[in-house]
Amino acid sequence: MRLGIDVGGTNTDAVLVAGRTVVASAKRPTTADVSGGIVAATREVLAAAGEKAPVIDCVMIGTTHFANAFVERKGLLEVAILRLAGASGESLPPMSGWPDDVKRSIGARSFQLPGGYEFDGRENTAFDERAVRIAARQIRRDRVDAVAISCVFAPINRSMEERAARIVAEEAPGVAVTISSAMGRIGFLERENATIMNAALARIGSHVIESFTAAFAAMGIHAPLYVSQNDGTLISADYAARFPVLTFGSGPTNSMRGAAFLTGLQDAIVMDVGGTTTDVGALVHGFPRESSIAADVGGVRTNFRMPDILSIGLGGGTRIRLDRSARTLRAGPDSVGYKLSEEALIFGGSTLTASDIAVKAGHASFGDPSRVQDLEPWVIQEALAQFRRTFEDAIDRVKTANADVPVVLVGGGHVLVEQHLAGASEVVRPEHAAVANAVGAAIAQVGGEIDRIVNYEKPGRAAILQSIEKEVTARAIAAGADPSTVRLVEVEEVFLSYLPGNTAQVRAKAVGDLASVSCAR
Amino acid sequence: MRPVKARSKTSPMRLDRQDVADVARGCAFLGSGGGGDPHSAVLELDAMLANGDTIELIDAAALDDRTFLAGCGWIGAPTVSLEKLPTGREALQGLRKLEEITGRRVDAVFPVEVGGSNGLAALVLALRSGLPVVDCDGMGRAFPESQMVIFNVRGQSASPAILTDDKGTCVVVHTDDNVAEERLARAVAVTLGGNCHLIEYSAEGRQIKRNALHGTISDALAIGRGLRTARERHDDPFTGLFEALRGCQQFSHAGILFEGKIVDLQRETRKGFSVGRAVIDGFSAGGRLEIVFKNENLLASRDGIALAMVPDIITILDRETAETIVTERLKYGQRVKVVGACAPAPLRTPEALAVLGPAAFGFDDPYRPIESLNGWIV
Numbered sequence: 079m080r081l082g083i084d085v086g087g088t089n090t091d092a093v094l095v096a097g098r099t100v101v102a103s104a105k106r107p108t109t110a111d112v113s114g115g116i117v118a119a120t121r122e123v124l125a126a127a128g129e130k131a132p133v134i135d136c137v138m139i140g141t142t143h144f145a146n147a148f149v150e151r152k153g154l155l156e157v158a159i160l161r162l163a164g165a166s167g168e169s170l171p172p173m174s175g176w177p178d179d180v181k182r183s184i185g186a187r188s189f190q191l192p193g194g195y196e197f198d199g200r201e202n203t204a205f206d207e208r209a210v211r212i213a214a215r216q217i218r219r220d221r222v223d224a225v226a227i228s229c230v231f232a233p234i235n236r237s238m239e240e241r242a243a244r245i246v247a248e249e250a251p252g253v254a255v256t257i258s259s260a261m262g263r264i265g266f267l268e269r270e271n272a273t274i275m276n277a278a279l280a281r282i283g284s285h286v287i288e289s290f291t292a293a294f295a296a297m298g299i300h301a302p303l304y305v306s307q308n309d310g311t312l313i314s315a316d317y318a319a320r321f322p323v324l325t326f327g328s329g330p331t332n333s334m335r336g337a338a339f340l341t342g343l344q345d346a347i348v349m350d351v352g353g354t355t356t357d358v359g360a361l362v363h364g365f366p367r368e369s370s371i372a373a374d375v376g377g378v379r380t381n382f383r384m385p386d387i388l389s390i391g392l393g394g395g396t397r398i399r400l401d402r403s404a405r406t407l408r409a410g411p412d413s414v415g416y417k418l419s420e421e422a423l424i425f426g427g428s429t430l431t432a433s434d435i436a437v438k439a440g441h442a443s444f445g446d447p448s449r450v451q452d453l454e455p456w457v458i459q460e461a462l463a464q465f466r467r468t469f470e471d472a473i474d475r476v477k478t479a480n481a482d483v484p485v486v487l488v489g490g491g492h493v494l495v496e497q498h499l500a501g502a503s504e505v506v507r508p509e510h511a512a513v514a515n516a517v518g519a520a521i522a523q524v525g526g527e528i529d530r531i532v533n534y535e536k537p538g539r540a541a542i543l544q545s546i547e548k549e550v551t552a553r554a555i556a557a558g559a560d561p562s563t564v565r566l567v568e569v570e571e572v573f574l575s576y577l578p579g580n581t582a583q584v585r586a587k588a589v590g591d592l593a594s595v596s597c598a599r
Numbered sequence: 600m601r602p603v604k605a606r607s608k609t610s611p612m613r614l615d616r617q618d619v620a621d622v623a624r625g626c627a628f629l630g631s632g633g634g635g636d637p638h639s640a641v642l643e644l645d646a647m648l649a650n651g652d653t654i655e656l657i658d659a660a661a662l663d664d665r666t667f668l669a670g671c672g673w674i675g676a677p678t679v680s681l682e683k684l685p686t687g688r689e690a691l692q693g694l695r696k697l698e699e700i701t702g703r704r705v706d707a708v709f710p711v712e713v714g715g716s717n718g719l720a721a722l723v724l725a726l727r728s729g730l731p732v733v734d735c736d737g738m739g740r741a742f743p744e745s746q747m748v749i750f751n752v753r754g755q756s757a758s759p760a761i762l763t764d765d766k767g768t769c770v771v772v773h774t775d776d777n778v779a780e781e782r783l784a785r786a787v788a789v790t791l792g793g794n795c796h797l798i799e800y801s802a803e804g805r806q807i808k809r810n811a812l813h814g815t816i817s818d819a820l821a822i823g824r825g826l827r828t829a830r831e832r833h834d835d836p837f838t839g840l841f842e843a844l845r846g847c848q849q850f851s852h853a854g855i856l857f858e859g860k861i862v863d864l865q866r867e868t869r870k871g872f873s874v875g876r877a878v879i880d881g882f883s884a885g886g887r888l889e890i891v892f893k894n895e896n897l898l899a900s901r902d903g904i905a906l907a908m909v910p911d912i913i914t915i916l917d918r919e920t921a922e923t924i925v926t927e928r929l930k931y932g933q934r935v936k937v938v939g940a941c942a943p944a945p946l947r948t949p950e951a952l953a954v955l956g957p958a959a960f961g962f963d964d965p966y967r968p969i970e971s972l973n974g975w976i977v
Binding site for chain 1: 681683685688789894918919930
């Protein structure tokens with residue numbers, strides 16, 4: 079049986095999944111130390127499963143912890159940046175365009191060193207071992223904790239980055255090193271940005287993963303631990319400890335994958351109605367549609383592939399302001415957020431919130447309904463009409479085609495949404511919808527990815543694509559996939575514009591079920 | 600800084616950080632789906648302008664006949680430029696070489712191609728050299744080959760063409776044949792790693808004043824500003840775009856050609872260039888738009904009937920944000936609006952169309968202006 083955990087900003091959810099069945103679920107508040115909430119939610123879900131006394135085969139965790147740490151600038155290490163680029167990029171030093179506060183906390187110590195490749199694989203400038211060694215010694219003298227290494231065209235050839243990493247390890251043992259080729263993707267600045275962010279998170283990454291491991295060990299659970307990454311596939315906990323940035327976008331991805339699993343729908347709109355906002359995205363063939371716009375995390379531009387999510391300012395905690403004389407009201411955009419359980423009328427507070435409206439309308443039964451007894455009917459009518467217009471507008475904006483589509487509601491705020499919406503062929507509220515994120519983590523697969531510039535002249539397009547497919551499949555297997563289940567989910571080929579000849583950028587991705595047999599079933 | 604021998608009736612316009620970001624947004628739109636992403640040039644400029652510096656933009660009509668002006672831009676693959684960033688010395692090295700070859704001091708610089716990232720190349724060189732930028736260009740958009748430019752149509756020579764790279768390499772091409780210049784320069788760019796700075800079509804004030812497309816940088820500025828301010832007002836960015844386009848010197852006819860979702864994308868290489876076809880299914884209005892692209896969007900037809908053709912501008916934008924989506928970034932499922940705008944009038948003469956019209960791209964259809972294809976003329 080799989081244990082799926084979602085550590086959110088407010089709640090930590092846990093689910094037990096056997097095959098295609100959600101056996102039990104639990105929800106507990108997230109704790110400051112993270113592991114406390116995980117332990118509580120795990121204990122509760124195991125108790126809920128009762129006599130079935132599940133044997134846990136593997137644990138999958140989705141967490142926004144690392145992304146939040148970066149956004150809040152918490153516990154970031156000072157980073158030194160080694161650029162293997164010859165003279166290329168001297169006009170754009172590392173951290174160009176970063177907000178000043180994060181530059182200050184990370185420091186902007188950088189070394190522009192010989193090295194790098196051309197698009198066709200030639201060396202831009204030769205690797206200079208001595209120059210790297212001198213820089214590494216400087217890094218040790220300055221007691222910098224982490225190093226980011228970025229080499230021009232590293233996605234084509236990672237060997238210079240690996241050589242530099244070995245030299246840094248020799249000269250400055252104990253320093254956390256991140257190389258850009260582990261971040262994938264062509265696009266030097268964005269890849270370098272991700273590398274620097276990752277290096278800055280190195281300590282948090284290992285601490286948090288260690289505390290996860292310790293928490294499960296204390297409960298007697300020794301199953302392999304996985305963490306979900308941006309595209310919804312899993313990485314091992316050890317890998318996540320080294321590459322925390324790969325988990326940045328996992329939240330919305332897990333919720334959408336969970337919605338697909340819980341409903342069996344492959345093409346639908348998913349609305350995750352939370353306390354402050356509602357995230358709306360489109361499922362295409364069971365996966366979230368990806369955004370075509372560069373993802374900005376904490377003010378830093380990255381080229382992570384994130385799901386294309388429309389975030390609207392309406393959730394369970396949204397504040398409703400009344401103008402009784404004009405008989406009008408305004409919903410949001412602000413929210414009482416996590417203080418819902420203190421400030422909403424139904425919980426004894428003094429703020430009229432969207433949840434109060436839902437309770438008075440009879441769509442939900444929590445809190446104390448007597449406290450909203452006196453709300454006038456026009457308020458309810460008008461508020462519900464505004465909610466509906468907002469949700470319908472979001473559906474229309476996210477829809478990929480003209481026809482009506484199924485709409486899946488997940489998240490605790492789903493009570494704000496009425497059963498009939500324009501643009502929706504049906505509105506589905508699956509069982510366990512409140513823990514869709516954890517379900518998405520529990521059912522995740524593992525994968526591998528390649529992004530490369532290739533010349534088709536020799537030995538020809540077919541042979542080159544075949545070898546890339548083989549390599550990406552091998553990467554998925556190396557990541558822990560069962561070879562018999564690995565399939566190519568994407569091969570994207572874009573010829574280089576404005577350049578004669580048969581040169582193309584090829585991106586390929588393969589995914590498969592976890593090799594551990596009991597997990598896969 | 601030396602005084603510029605340009606006399607303008609009005610005080611010169613100066614571009615600050617905000618303006619540069621607006622120009623970039625406008626250049627991306629004018630790229631007609633090509634020309635590369637101006638993002639890294641914006642970062643470079645933004646850092647240089649952070650201390651409050653500004654770039655002087657001078658009116659092409661006010662140019663003194665005897666000034667000497669350098670045309671600049673980059674040649675190669677935008678995908679390569681995303682990975683191999685400039686050193687910041689390429690352009691200035693080329694400029695100095697031009698001065699050395701001609702024995703003349705350069706008085707101002709101008710972009711050969713305003714569309715895409717090349718629209719910003721002249722701004723970068725202006726800051727690095729301390730020279731002003733002439734408010735003009737030779738394409739009014741992006742084109743795949745360097746002879747597809749009004750300067751060539753009007754008989755101006757591209758030579759000396761000066762290519763410089765990140766390693767300090769400098770290659771000078773001299774030829775009377777502007778098509779040969781394009782072939783040689785592109786071959787050099789590939790050999791030097793797929794992306795080089797290129798100085799070409801440098802000329803005197805009297806020639807640029809007569810030959811160039813005037814006002815295209817301030818048009819790009821207006822377009823980018825229109826998009827930004829509409830977003831800041833939480834208005835529909837497309838409203839801002841069209842308001843700006845209506846006020847442009849060169850692009851006054853414009854409108855939405857289609858709105859829908861990309862349902863098919865095919866890409867292939869033909870004669871060494873990437874060509875493709877995007878099919879967009881309509882939302883409410885129904886129907887189907889097909890766009891043929893070769894680096895840029897070249898031809899848009901709805902249910903088999905042409906709505907716009909090169910050199911008129913065809914740009915695919917994100918339906919929500921009005922961000923330009925270049926042809927390399929097109930993806931299945933994207934929800935888009937396709938916007939068309941007329942090309943500057945000098946590009947629509949028979950002589951210009953022979954060099955950069957539908958026939959130059961192998962289309963059989965004779966050129967028809969976008970405003971008559973869409974009934975935009977009252």
